[in-house]
Amino acid sequence: MGADTVSDNIADSIAAALERVETVLRRRPDKGLADDAPATAEWQGRTRVVARHANGKEMATDMPKELGGTGDEVSPGWLFRAAIASCAVTSVALLAAREGVALDQLEARVDSTSDARGMFGMVELDGTPVSAAPCDMRLHIRIAARGVSTARLRALVETGCGQSPIPCAVQIASPMSLHVQVDDA
Numbered sequence: 001m002g003a004d005t006v007s008d009n010i011a012d013s014i015a016a017a018l019e020r021v022e023t024v025l026r027r028r029p030d031k032g033l034a035d036d037a038p039a040t041a042e043w044q045g046r047t048r049v050v051a052r053h054a055n056g057k058e059m060a061t062d063m064p065k066e067l068g069g070t071g072d073e074v075s076p077g078w079l080f081r082a083a084i085a086s087c088a089v090t091s092v093a094l095l096a097a098r099e100g101v102a103l104d105q106l107e108a109r110v111d112s113t114s115d116a117r118g119m120f121g122m123v124e125l126d127g128t129p130v131s132a133a134p135c136d137m138r139l140h141i142r143i144a145a146r147g148v149s150t151a152r153l154r155a156l157v158e159t160g161c162g163q164s165p166i167p168c169a170v171q172i173a174s175p176m177s178l179h180v181q182v183d184d185a
Contacts, residue, residue, distance in 0.1 A: 014097040048073065067116075077134070081110040084166050088139060091167075092160030096145070101156060105144040112137040139167060 025032045037054040041061075044050055047069035048062045061076045063069030074082070085108040096103050118132030141157045161167050 011097045011100075011102060014094065015100070018094060018098050046070070049076070051079075067119075077112075077114065081112060081137075084108075084137075084139060084170060085110045087166035088141065088161050088164045091164035092141065092143070092157055095156055095160040095163065099156065101145050101148055101152075103143065103145050105142060107142045109140045109142075110137060111140075137170065 039051055039053065041049050041051045044060075046062075047067065048060060051059050051061065059079065060073045061079055062071065062073035063075055065071045069075075088108045088110075089106055093103065093106055096106075112134035113136040114134045115130050117130040122130050124130060139161065141161070143153050143157055145153060
C-alpha cells in the first residue's frame with residue numbers, strides 16, 4: 001500500500017466520521033452544545049505553571065528571564081498563539097477532508113505584537129491603560145494541493161478558519177467571566 005493510498009484512506013475515514021457527526025447534528029442540534037474539557041493551571045513557584053488536561057496530559061509554561069522566569073519552557077503567550085495556529089490547521093484539514101481535497105502541505109504561523117507595559121498595569125501619557133493583550137495578531141496559512149486552484153485553496157482556508165473555534169474566539173473576543181475562590185493558607 002503506497003503513501004498516497006494510506007493518505008487517501010485516512011482522509012476518507014475523517015470525511016466519513018465528519019459526515020456522521022454532521023448528520024446527527026442536523027437531526028439533533030441540541031447535541032452540538034457541550035462543555036469543553038477544562039484546562040487547569042497550577043503555579044509551581046516563581047513564574048512556572050503546569051497546565052493539565054482532564055485526560056492527564058500536562059504542559060509547563062514559564063516566563064522569559066527578562067520577566068523573572070527561567071526561559072526553559074514556552075510562555076503562556078506562545079501557547080496561546082500555538083493554540084490559534086493548531087486549531088486553524090486542524091479546521092482547514094477537516095474541511096479539506098470533507099471536500100475531498102488531498103492536501104500536500106498545510107502550515108499555520110501566528111505572530112503578534114505585544115506591549116509588556118500592560119502586564120505591569122502601566123498607562124499611556126494620557127492616562128489610558130495599556131492593554132496586556134496582544135495589540136496585533138497575524139495568522140499566516142501556507143497550503144498546497146496538487147491539481148487544486150489557488151482560488152479554491154484560498155476559499156478553503158478562509159472557510160476553515162471561519163469555522164475554527166480558537167481563531168473565532170479571538171476574532172470575536174468571546175466574553176470570559178472571572179470566578180475567584182480564596183482558600184485559607
